[in-house]
Amino acid sequence: MTIDEDVRQISPYFQVRQTTWGGRACFSNGNIPKGTTVLQVAKSTGTSISYEFRKEVCHNCFAYNNARTMKCKLNYDSVKDLIRDAHCQISSKKFLGAGLWFCSEHCKNSYLQTPNIIELIECYEILLRQFPNMLKRYDTSTEQENKLNSIPISESIIQSAWDEIENSWMPLIDNMKPTKKISQLPPISEDEYCCIRFVCESLFNLKYMDPQCMTYRTFNILQSNELSKISKFPVLLHFQKLVFQTLYILLPSHLRKMLTIPLLRHILGTEYGNAFGIWQEGEAAESREYFGYWVFPEASYFNHSCNPNVTKHRKGNSMLFKVNTDIKKGEQICIDYSGVLSLPTLERRNFLADSWFFDCACERCVLELQSVH
Numbered sequence: 001m002t003i004d005e006d007v008r009q010i011s012p013y014f015q016v017r018q019t020t021w022g023g024r025a026c027f028s029n030g031n032i033p034k035g036t037t038v039l040q041v042a043k044s045t046g047t048s049i050s051y052e053f054r055k056e057v058c059h060n061c062f063a064y065n066n067a068r069t070m071k072c073k074l075n076y077d078s079v080k081d082l083i084r085d086a087h088c089q090i091s092s093k094k095f096l097g098a099g100l101w102f103c104s105e106h107c108k109n110s111y112l113q114t115p116n117i118i119e120l121i122e123c124y125e126i127l128l129r130q131f132p133n134m135l136k137r138y139d140t141s142t143e144q145e146n147k148l149n150s151i152p153i154s155e156s157i158i159q160s161a162w163d164e165i166e167n168s169w170m171p172l173i174d175n176m177k178p179t180k181k182i183s184q185l186p187p188i189s190e191d192e193y194c195c196i197r198f199v200c201e202s203l204f205n206l207k208y209m210d211p212q213c214m215t216y217r218t219f220n221i222l223q224s225n226e227l228s229k230i231s232k233f234p235v236l237l238h239f240q241k242l243v244f245q246t247l248y249i250l251l252p253s254h255l256r257k258m259l260t261i262p263l264l265r266h267i268l269g270t271e272y273g274n275a276f277g278i279w280q281e282g283e284a285a286e287s288r289e290y291f292g293y294w295v296f297p298e299a300s301y302f303n304h305s306c307n308p309n310v311t312k313h314r315k316g317n318s319m320l321f322k323v324n325t326d327i328k329k330g331e332q333i334c335i336d337y338s339g340v341l342s343l344p345t346l347e348r349r350n351f352l353a354d355s356w357f358f359d360c361a362c363e364r365c366v367l368e369l370q371s372v373h
């Protein structure tokens with residue numbers, strides 16, 4: 001993968017360069033003193049709050065109040081002017097709140113100030129309305145999952161599954177009347193529901209993003225882990241098809257224009273290896289809650305090290321990357337992906353291989369492996 005000169009300079013503190021052992025990585029431009037924030041990102045391309053936390057986490061700042069439902073649900077009055085100006089099809093009587101909850105009026109208003117946000121709210125609302133019927137039909141049996149997980153996976157099997165969607169399923173749907181189309185919605189579970197919202201938000205953000213901006217450019221060249229993740233969990237291929245089919249049927253035309261199979265595969269394939277967890281703030285690592293995940297393309301070029309020199313943490317809806325030791329010019333800048341740095345060498349490496357799909361080549365692993373064998 002080549003590195004476009006433009007995206008080399010994500011931060012004044014480091015450059016993205018090719019390594020021989022782990023794709024691209026970040027290298028310091030000069031000496032960096034301990035405590036320096038080398039990157040702060042606030043523009044996520046997509047977020048996903050897990051179903052369990054959908055009412056308990058603020059959709060603007062990700063605040064959490066010990067499992068209490070957030071104070072403000074999105075109500076019709078707050079969006080009626082936006083609906084009128086955008087001519088969207090949301091009616092006052094049936095408005096369900098788009099599945100959006102906020103910790104305060106302030107957070108709700110700041111979310112609503114995002115330009116064109118009503119387009120995304122409309123998608124969430126349409127999905128929320130159809131979801132109960134789709135969920136009712138979902139087959140939760142383990143036989144079904146085992147069956148889907150036993151499919152052999154290769155690049156060409158993935159490609160032919162998508163070719164079939166494109167060449168057979170899409171033309172069939174395109175020729176149907178709207179009511180018939182709705183009857184073709186696949187059964188989905190809460191996991192697909194959350195993923196569909198993640199893709200909606202990604203499509204929406206990309207639609208309005210300047211293609212020249214750093215977030216857009218870094219998103220385009222993110223590394224995809226599609227093949228390694230689907231090979232390990234073949235059921236994900238089926239999962240992705242359900243996500244695509246639901247979006248293809250339900251999305252209003254303004255966002256459906258954005259939905260292509262290659263873009264969906266890039267959004268999901270890159271999420272697998274680049275997403276950060278959205279963790280509860282202010283709690284110790286062992287006791288904090290995991291709310292979901294989000295993707296920050298500019299922050300996705302840090303490689304992992306089992307002895308990281310950068311610590312990442314969330315502050316509201318942004319993420320900060322702070323140097324935890326003095327760094328010399330030219331040194332690689334690495335974070336910890338795993339949260340299991342105290343494990344013995346082989347267990348730690350197995351965890352990384354199973355969850356992140358790479359054999360860790362960091363300095364600590366190289367050194368420790370010499371004494372393991």
Ligand SMILES: C[S@@+](CC[C@H](N)C(=O)[O-])C[C@H]1O[C@@H](n2cnc3c(N)ncnc32)[C@H](O)[C@@H]1O
Binds near residue numbers: 356360
């Ligand atoms: C978030 S990306 C980091 C940027 C990536 N190197 C790239 O070129 O896009 C994660 C991927 O980087 C590679 N990687 C990160 N840390 C590594 C390590 N310690 N050893 C080997 N590969 C690593 C793996 O391929 C992993 O899936």
